[in-house]
Structure formats: structure tokens, C-alpha cells
Amino acid sequence: MEYTDKVMEHFMNPRNIGEMENPDGVGKVGNPSCGDIMELFIRVEDDRVTEASFRTFGCGAAIATSSIITEMVKGKTLQQALEITNMQVAEQLGGLPDTKLHCSNLAADALKEAIEDYRRKQDDPNAE
Amino acid sequence: MEYTDKVMEHFMNPRNIGEMENPDGVGKVGNPSCGDIMELFIRVEDDRVTEASFRTFGCGAAIATSSIITEMVKGKTLQQALEITNMQVAEQLGGLPDTKLHCSNLAADALKEAIEDYRRKQDDPNAE
Amino acid sequence: MRRIYLDHSATTPVHPRVASVVNRYMLADYGNASSVHSFGEAARKALIRAREQVAGLIGAEDREEIIFTSGGTESDNLAIKGAAWYNRKKGKHIVTSAGEHHAVLHACKALKRHGFRITEVGVDSEGRVDPDEVADAIEDDTILVTIMMANNEVGTVQPVAEIAEIARRHEVLFHTDAVQAVGQLDVNVSELGVDMLSISGHKIYGPKGVGALYLRKGTRIRSQQHGGHHERNMRAGTENVAGIAGLGEACALAEEELKFRRSHMIRLRDRLLDGLQESIEGLHINGSRDERLPNNANVSIAGVEGEAMLLGLNAEGIAASSGSACTSETLEASHVLSAMGMKPELAHASVRLTFGRENTEEDVDYVLQVFPGIVSRLRSMSPLDY
Amino acid sequence: MRRIYLDHSATTPVHPRVASVVNRYMLADYGNASSVHSFGEAARKALIRAREQVAGLIGAEDREEIIFTSGGTESDNLAIKGAAWYNRKKGKHIVTSAGEHHAVLHACKALKRHGFRITEVGVDSEGRVDPDEVADAIEDDTILVTIMMANNEVGTVQPVAEIAEIARRHEVLFHTDAVQAVGQLDVNVSELGVDMLSISGHKIYGPKGVGALYLRKGTRIRSQQHGGHHERNMRAGTENVAGIAGLGEACALAEEELKFRRSHMIRLRDRLLDGLQESIEGLHINGSRDERLPNNANVSIAGVEGEAMLLGLNAEGIAASSGSACTSETLEASHVLSAMGMKPELAHASVRLTFGRENTEEDVDYVLQVFPGIVSRLRSMSPLDY
Ligand SMILES: Cc1ncc(COP(=O)(O)O)c(C=O)c1O
Ligand SMILES: Cc1ncc(COP(=O)(O)O)c(C=O)c1O
Helix, strand or coil: CCHHHHHHHHHHHHCCCCCCCCEEEEEEEEHHHEEEEEEEECCCCCCCEEEEEEEEECCCCHHHHHHHHHHHHHCCCCHHHHHHCCCHHHHCCCCCCCHHHCCCCCHHHHHHHHHHHHHHHHHHHCCC | CCCCHHHHHHHHHHCECCCCCCCCCEEEEEEEEHHHEEEEEEEECCCCCEEEEEEEEEHHHHHHHHHHHHHHHCCCHHHHHCCCHHHHHHHHHHCHHHHHHHCCHHHHHHHHHHHHHHHHHHCCCCCC | CCCCEEEECCCCCCCCHHHHHHHHHHHCCCCCCCCCCCCHHHHHHHHHHHHHHHHHHHCCCCHEEEEECCCCHHHHHHHHHHHHHHCCCCEEEEEEEEECHHHHHHHHHCCCCCCEEEEECCCCCCCCCCCCHHHHHHHCCEEECCCCCCCCCCCEEHHHHHHHHHHHHCCCCEEEEEECCCCCCCCCCHCCCCEEEEEEECCCCCCCCCCCECCCCCCCCCCCCCCCCHHHHHCCCCCCCCHHHHHHHHHHHHHHHHHHHHHHHHHHHHHHHHHHHHCCCCCCEEECCCCCCCCCEEEECHHHHHHHHHHHHHHHCCCCEEEHHHHCCCCCCCCHHHHHCCCCCHHCEEEEEECCCCCCHHHHHHHHHHHHHHHHHHHCCCCCCC | CEEECCCCCCCCCCHHHHHHHHHHHHHHCCCCCCCCHHHHHHHHHHHHHHHHHHHHHHHHCCHHHHHCCCCCCHHHHHHHHHHHHCCCCCCCCCEEEECCCCCHHHHHHHHCCCCCCCEEECCCCCCCCCCHHHHCCCCCCCEEEEEECEEECEEEEECCCHHHHHHCCCCCCEECCCCCEECCCECHHHHCCCCCEEEEEEHHHCCCCCCCEEEEECCCCCCCCCCCHHHCCCCCCCCCCCCCCCCCHHHHHHHHHHHHHHHHHHHHHHHHHHHHHHCCEEECCCCCCCCEEECEEEEEEECCCCHHHHHHHHHHEEECCCCHHCCCCCCCCCHHHCCCCHHHHHHHEEEEECCCCCCHHHHHHHHHHHHHHHHHHHHHCCCCCC
């Protein structure tokens, strides 16, 4: 279960942590029983993600993937953001241990949920 | 399979080895397939064992028991000699390892055979 | 960087006195104990001495009641499978508990393929087995009860003597996995009334890869590893002389130090638990507070995942462990915490700190100094309340 | 007194380089390889390195093909029982030879209780297995052939590649016990075409109580020891990190020294055999003279019992072994010599001298100087002719 230096760097100094005030989209994945819960918040302007932040209950990999995706997504169009895969996130971190690859590598899923949440709100501005 | 010092002393410096010329009795026990063959020769005068010698193919215990019984028996009456047990031989050596106690501790048996051989010859002086 | 090892229930450093014994049998008296010559004799003597040392520590009457194995896992497997196969004609039912080590649970599970039935009695919220439940679980064809002496995760000590008494009353063999208890608690096979008891070297400052099974005189089991006639035909394989001599020395050391170890570790443990409870909100102590291994502190810290805490602690030089899914090979939270009825989010939030003879109060104070900061940092990014 | 160790097939001294690796993992990097923290990481790295060292020595493609065990006996048991149980629905027949080590023969015997059938092909007067006999012994429901690479008593090297080819042609798994071959012969699992291969640490200047099983990728067997998820679920139990690291180092050393060892030991062995033949009447060389382990000299000396010779040699400081009944726990003469058709009195009269890397020509000359005297002394009290 060896983490790369990049993973440890993001774990020790995670970027963009915390709940966002009035986010444009929120994605939640995982659940307590499996040991990982990830919340991703995004702000969207002109169809681009301008800001992202996260709150994560989870292992080192879960925290590092959350952290790095908030950097990866910044400035990307929604379409580009949707194309980010969990695999790419892991690659950006210099790889993840096998077991982590399959279980704590959920950041891209959270991002997708956040974008869908944003789009849903766009379609129905009154929705909570 | 630890031998006592006494066993090793008799193994290294066995007493009374070799075939006896014109013995009064010969006892043979053991067989090649079990790994021990013991021949005990005795000379008898006035119903007493005056001399004994042995030839043995066998392990350290077999050689040491052969050696010591030739000393133990010297000067004993035939009746006394017949009363010597394998256990007593082992005791005289300060004990034998368990496995040896049951398999290579045949000297008293050889002595009995030698005495029987002597008596047989006494009964029938022409017998070979 | 300061490094503080607080994972002694996972494994211990080999004591220098033990290591020097091991070295002697690696480098000088390296003979095979089956050999006739003087090298073999030295090896045989080492085995006898080690058998006496192990027997001495656990109050066995006869050194021949000690069978050396490759570790606690093998001891458990040999006891359970050995007893099961030997007694299969008497019955095919085994009673164990949900809180046992995997070496016990999975050995039992392996027997299921062969038609044995296993009853796992539960544990309460502190991880304790109720002797009455064991009594109720025993059936006509029960051949073995196996309940550990002390739990490796939460440190809860089981009422083993009482359960052994129940087993004896039902004429059922009783085995206990004492891998964590030995060297910390008074372990006396006569007083406990056990038929079989497992020991592991590396939990008591001995080498890894060596252990022992106490097998009460007259107790018959079937050997599980076949080959030469080693260990009174109960366990084939060239004896690991150096490792066994090391285990023996570790047992002698444990006997000498037992009182010191217990009081020393209880002091450190309680200092840590009290300190953590004061400085960290939402902290829950896992396991029994009273019937507890001297060296075990196990807590759940609401809202913070276990592996993340371990990484944080490790970055500060502190080595600990966790029952979180992320630290297990099965990716499931600790089966012990689950059996205790703990909610998953708390099970994933558990941290175990286990002391050793070389730890100091300064170590505890250092942990108390850095741990709250780690927790608040992780909580600052956690979506869970506490 | 001069002490000369000539019993390297029984066990070898641990090489100082190996011992220093073992010490590192006993005293400094003592972590449990399952732990998250840095102590655990150091242990995990040690396992990876050792796996590569073992794989390197035997030409395994992938380090994951190496499963660490507690020794050669466990490797043999795991291979044979593991393959048998995994494939029991395909068939219940196993082919082996009469000259195998007891770890193989008794593992097979244990399977008989569970309805498996075992065919033991014979060996010729030199201890060799005839590949054609193996081919003939394979039946429709044969699931495994296990034939050792080199015999531990008489040193005879078996035509393993040829037999492996036969097994493959019949789509039957092939295992070889290479405990004595490794470190002396070129052992390359690809060239040999074996599916499984057993190794033991203490025969190659590594520690006792550690071994390995090579398990070709894709070969499925059933684990025999249950507990944690160690060794890719093939062998539960906290990894013996120090021992495994030592085994790895011993393999690296063997790879470096292989050529030297072989030529060095062949020279010593032949010097001894030639010298003995010249100086002792009625001497018979056991095993093949050509297809023979470099380090093995095994002779029978008519009229002199083996243990007695060992004691005589030991008194002169020479450590050797024998196939005589008196040196076995079963009190039967060597099953290998018997299988070779040797008369009991010659089997009981056998002595094995096995060389190691540290032996010298002076050692041989010393043996040649004292051995004839020991023989004539014992012959002077023997009733048997020669
Ligand atoms: C309670 C308990 N039983 C059994 C074992 C297994 O022992 P070993 O690590 O020697 O295989 C352990 C430790 O891992 C343990 O804590
Ligand atoms: C050919 C052979 N196989 C298996 C073994 C058993 O290995 P171990 O001594 O490591 O149990 C040995 C040595 O005793 C051996 O020589």
C-alpha cells in the first residue's frame, strides 16, 4: 500500500478544502459503510469550472484524489470536465496502489455528479 | 540421541573385543536387516564366567553394551550371570537414549544365549 | 525525525538478547537437530532449553507438551484442524466466537468444506464473549470450543477459565488463542484449564515465523504437515532451531519482566486514553476498559477515517494501526468492531495504539501533543459530524 | 579440536551476509508487512526484494510466482495437497517415486486417507527414476506428478525436464522438490518446464524455518494454512520478514557463487571418493557417479555400522550422516537405499559426507587421514565380513 510522493504531498497539503458557499453544483459519492464519503463543490461561469472544493471522509487516496481533481478541473469547460476519468486522476498522482485504484478513486465520479447537479439546477432554477 | 560419557568411553575403548579361541559358550543375537549383530563369547570355570569377549556390528549403544557386559559378567556364577538384565546393562552405562533402550540393548540376551550354549555343550559334549 | 512505535500488537522488535541467541544458532551452532554429531547435539539442546522456557512461561507441566510451529497462525490451524480431524468420528461441530482472529475463523471456515459445522457465538459491545452463550452453543456432537484469551484489536480479555470449565463439563476440547495474552497477562495452562493454547514469537519480542502450540498431555490431534518425525510426529519439517531458541529466550524474558511490563504498559495506556479523551471531542474507547490488555488503546474518533489518521501519525513518526477498511486486505471494516455492533462510520474511524516494553511517558506525551492537531486537520475536510 | 562440517545436505551454516540481513529485520526494520506505517513499508520492501532474489535464482518470470513458506517440508506439502484438493474433481491419482523425501511421500500418504491414490514408481540401483515408468504410471485421472530434482541421500540427479515434458503432454501438473538442487545445479523453471518447485532456506546458507514454493502463473492450488490474506491468499500467517529477507539474500549469494560452488565441491567430492576408494577395502559408492550433486559423497563400508562410523568421525571432529536405522527416528534403514535394492547390511553401513562452500582440500585430506583408521578399528570388532 505504498503511496507516491505526489499522493502524500496532496494528503498532507490538500488544495481547496471545505464546503463552498453557494456552490453552483455539488456531487456526493460513497457512503459511510464503505469508508469513503466525498463531497465536491463547483462554481461554474460561462460553462467553465472556475472553482472547486471538497470535503472527504476517507483514506489517503480518497483525500489526495479529491484534492488533485479540484486543481485538474479548474478552468476546464464542463464538457472537458466530464471527460476526466478516475484513471486520469490516479495517473496525475503518479499512480495509486491496486486496492485503492478500485475503491477510493471516486473523485471523477463526484465531479460528474456535481456537474449533473449544476445542470439540473440550470434546467429548473427553482430546484433546491 | 545423546550418549553418556560412560557409553562414549566404552565405545571409544571397548573392552575384550574379538573372537575367543575355543570358547565354552557363544551367544549370537540380532540380524543384519535390523542393523545390529552381537556375538558374545564366554569361558566358564567352576560354574563361573572367567572371561568374556564380543564381536558386534552395530551402533554406539550396541558396542558399549557389548563391551560393558564383558566386564560385568566376569567372576559371576552362571546363575548370577543369567540374572543380568538389559536394563541393568543400560544402568551401568549411566542410561541409554530411549530409542536405543528398545533396540540396541541386546547384550544380556547375547549372554543368556552364550550360557545356554555352554550348558547345551555340557549336556552333550559331542555337540558342535 | 522522532519515531515512536506503537503497534506492538501487530509485531514487536526482536529483543537484543533474543537476537543474540538467534545469531548463535545461525552462525555457530547451526546443526540440524536430527544429526548424530556434535552440531546436531547443540541444536537438540537448544530445542530442549526452548521447550522448557516456553513451558515455564505458561505453566505447562512437561516440556513435551510444547509443539513448535511457524507462528500463531499455524498453531491455530494445527489446534483446530488437528482436533477436528482427529475427532471427526465423535462429531463435526465446533464452537468459536465472532471476535476471533482470522487464523481461527478461517481455519474453521476451511473445515466447513469437509462437512464440519461452525457456531460463532457473538460478542457484546465491549467485545466480550458470554460463557452462557458458549454453553448453549454446545451440541451433542461438539468436539471443540475455541475462544481467544485476549482480542488483538480491542484488547478485551475473555473469561477463558470459565469457558474452559464449561467445555470440560461437556467433555469437549478447549483451545485458546493466547497470542496477544502471553507476555502481558498471567497465562497458566493449569489454572486456565485449557487443552491447547497458541503462542506466537513475534508478539513477545521474539522472531517472526516461529510459534508454539501447547498440547496438554493425553490430548490427541492429527498432524497437519507431513514429512519427517519432528515434534513428536505432530509437525514435520526441520526445526527452526535459531527461531525456536529465540522464542524460548523471549519467553524467559517475558517471565522475568511480566510484572514490570504489565504495570508499565497499563500506566502508559491509561495516560494515553485519559489524555486523548480530554483533548479530542467525539472520541470513543473501543473494548472493555477494565478487562483489557495492558498495552492496548483502541479508540474511534468520529468523522475521521482510520487510514488517514495513520498517515497523519506516520508523518509525525508515530506507528499505529486501524480497523478501517482501507487498512485491511479485504477492504472491509474490522470484523471485530462490526461484531461489537459498532456503526460503520465509527469502525472506519478507529485507531489502535499498542504499547511495548520500550515505550516511555515521553512517547505518550508526544502522541498527545500531535494527535489532536491531526484530528482537527482531517476533520476540517470531513463532511461527517462528530 | 579441529571441527569439520561435512553434513551440508542436512543443513548449512547461515552465511554472515545473510545473518546481517536477518539482523536488520529483527532489530531495526522490524515492522509487520501488513502495517500502513513506515515500519510496515520497510518490511514490504524487504519481501519484494526477496521475492525478486528467489525468482532470479530459479529463472521465474514474475516475482509473484514465489510463495514464501516455513521451509521445504511446507513447500512440498502445499504443492502436493494444494494441487490435490484443488483438482480433486478432475481426478484423485498422483504419481511420485520411491526415492522422494518424506515431506513428499508422507504428504502423499496423508492424502490417501481422503481417497487419493498414489503410485510410487521405483528407482534403479543408482537411485534414478525412469521417465518411461512415469509415463506408464499416468492414468486418466492423474492430476499431479511429483519427482525430486536431486536426491538428498545419494545425490542422484533426476531427469526432471524429461519427466516434466511427459507430464505436460498428459496435461498433468508437475512439481519438483528442488531443495537439494538449488544452489548447486542450474535450476531454471522455464527450461525445466515445471509448474511448482520447492526451495528451503537452510540448505543454501539461509535460515532454517523459511522456504519458498514456485507456483507458475496460472497454476491454481488450494491454500493449506488459513488466516490473513498473506502471500496472495496462498499461505496465511504474518510473513517471517527477517527469514524471508535472509532467504532472498541466500538466493542472491547462490546465484553469484553458483559456478564456483559447483566446481569447488565437485573437486572436493571426487578427491574424497577417490581417496576413500583407494584406502578402504569393501567400499561401495552409492548413487550415480555422473548424474550426481556436486557436494554429495555417499558410500557404504561393508561390515561397519553407520552410526558407529559417525560417532568415530565425530570423535575426530568430523560431522557426517548415515542412512543406518540407528540414525533415523523410525529405526529403519534409509528408504532410499532400500528402494535402490541395497542389501540391509550395506544400507546400515552407509555414510554420507556432503560438502559446503567453506570446505577445503585440507578438510578432505584430514578425513582421508582418519577415516581408514576408524573403519579398521570398527571392523576389528565386527562379526561381518567385507
Ligand atoms: C490473536 C492472534 N492470533 C493469531 C495471530 C497470528 O499469529 P502469527 O502472526 O504468528 O501468524 C495473531 C497475530 O497476527 C493474533 O493477534
Ligand atoms: C529433498 C528434500 N526435500 C525436503 C526437505 C525438507 O525441507 P525442510 O528441512 O526445510 O523442512 C529436505 C531437507 O530436509 C530435503 O532434503
